Amino acid sequence: MVLDEFDRGILAILQRDNLTSQRTIGEAVNLSAPAVQRRIKKMTEAGIIQANVAIVDPTALGHAITIFVEVEIISETSGQIEAAKREFETMPEVQQCYYVTGEADFVLVILVPSMPAYEALTKKLFFGNNNVKKFRTFVAMDRIKVGLQVPTA
Template sequence: MNRSITARRTLDSFDRAILRILQRDNKTPQRRIGETVNLSAAAVQRRIAAMVDAGIIARNVAIVDVQAAQMTITSIVEVKMINEHQQTAAAARALFQATPEVQQCYYVTGGISFVLVIVAPDMPAYEALTRRLFNENEAVASFRSLIALDRVKTGSEIVIP
């Protein structure tokens, strides 16, 4: 579930330290987190719950290895829409959000409309997906695929000072 921040909460040094640990492995026992950040397990539990309630921790997910899941094609796709009208962008957002192969989607500036990260099991499946999402979509003016040769760095960990 993707929540918006419901209550403003200022992160202190303990919260930031807890978040750094959870981003690496959210299954880390609260006792071990407490030992690392110098808090009790109960205090860690309260802080985590408060960050969840405030929307700072948006979700807990499993990151699946694409090779193990046999999703061998990773592509970064630049999509240019026919226009930037709200209705056009909203329809594209909805389509991309509803497509499981679209792992990431960014609405961007700079001459293109969206940048997508897409995974597919093989090239025929990728071609069928691009046909459905882009070629047969009258709102798409053009798209460009960049096929990844190697996944050098992936993940969702953000820098928390």
């Protein structure tokens, strides 16, 4: 699907607030509400709009610590990489997981309520995994910007 300026305008608004009414979006991008609705449906069916979610403050739910972890694995066979992806994907503490180039094989963003909880998670995810060579932990001291908006321009 090729996105035009109307689609990009709609996406820019939805990324800021997906509860914006279609009438308000239409006024902002100079389309009717039914045209906006059709375009949103088409972008959803094409997989461009992947989900409509609420972004929640993790501290409000008791997960005050954000940790970034670089993970280096021992064996980089296709099967081992896929197994690592599946394991990281199933852990609720792992908010984001990226398979990357460079010294590390994966970069994880993890939310935990405490350092003892992170220690328990490391025993399960890293020390208990025969394919993890090493991992490096970076603890966030402050959340400056948390954005999930993809540039539409």
